[in-house]
Amino acid sequence: MIDIGELKFDEKGLIPAIVVDAVSKRVLTLAYMNRESLQISMEKGLTCFWSRSRQELWLKGETSGNYQHIVSITADCDRDALVVMVEKDGPACHLGTDSCFEYPLWQSEELHEFSMDGLMELLKGRKEEMPEGSYTSYLFEKGIDKILKKVGEESTEVIVAAKGNDKRETVYEIADLAYHVMVLMTEMGISTDDVRRELASRHIIDHKVKQEKMV
Numbered sequence: 216m217i218d219i220g221e222l223k224f225d226e227k228g229l230i231p232a233i234v235v236d237a238v239s240k241r242v243l244t245l246a247y248m249n250r251e252s253l254q255i256s257m258e259k260g261l262t263c264f265w266s267r268s269r270q271e272l273w274l275k276g277e278t279s280g281n282y283q284h285i286v287s288i289t290a291d292c293d294r295d296a297l298v299v300m301v302e303k304d305g306p307a308c309h310l311g312t313d314s315c316f317e318y319p320l321w322q323s324e325e326l327h328e329f330s331m332d333g334l335m336e337l338l339k340g341r342k343e344e345m346p347e348g349s350y351t352s353y354l355f356e357k358g359i360d361k362i363l364k365k366v367g368e369e370s371t372e373v374i375v376a377a378k379g380n381d382k383r384e385t386v387y388e389i390a391d392l393a394y395h396v397m398v399l400m401t402e403m404g405i406s407t408d409d410v411r412r413e414l415a416s417r418h419i420i421d422h423k424v425k426q427e428k429m430v
Contacts, residue, residue, distance in 0.1 A: 223295040237286040237300040243307035244315040281305030338401040
């Protein structure tokens with residue numbers, strides 16, 4: 216752990232703080248802290264910034280209720296910028312969006328970003344729009360029983376591939392299973408954050424197996 220005295224605040228006494236969702240790993244906002252707001256943040260475990268427009272301390276969520284509970288604060292190699300990992304109570308942006316970064320400026324035609332959250336958004340769009348000819352729309356149209364049947368089938372395919380010690384085929388089948396599970400999640404209104412939070416709550420993930428005494 217470094218000391219707050221090692222940080223390099225700018226000529227105005229500020230240091231940029233990149234706020235990241237500890238669950239989704241999505242960048243939420245870029246704000247600024249001074250020494251006082253940083254100390255308040257560490258004492259309260261809640262993000263507190265310095266508002267450059269209002270020239271005053273700003274405890275995030277104090278008026279909106281959208282508090283950001285701090286998981287960790289990490290400085291960069293030059294000690295002049297911070298990454299603040301948080302669990303949030305609501306939208307990070309004052310416009311009511313999940314993140315302040317919602318406006319694409321440029322995107323490569325060759326390289327494409329992939330994320331589970333992006334795939335979930337695509338699945339939600341299929342469910343809402345139900346475009347003709349879409350396999351995903353077909354699953355939603357058939358309903359929960361069809362979706363569950365596919366989840367069961369794909370689970371079996373994973374087992375068969377793994378039992379055959381075929382790594383490439385197992386990866387392929389796991390991807391199929393993950394896709395159909397996400398369709399199920401969309402159908403049931405379960406978000407990726409719901410699953411992440413459940414996993415994060417499991418502090419012990421490897422239970423010791425009790426050996427039965429041989430009689």
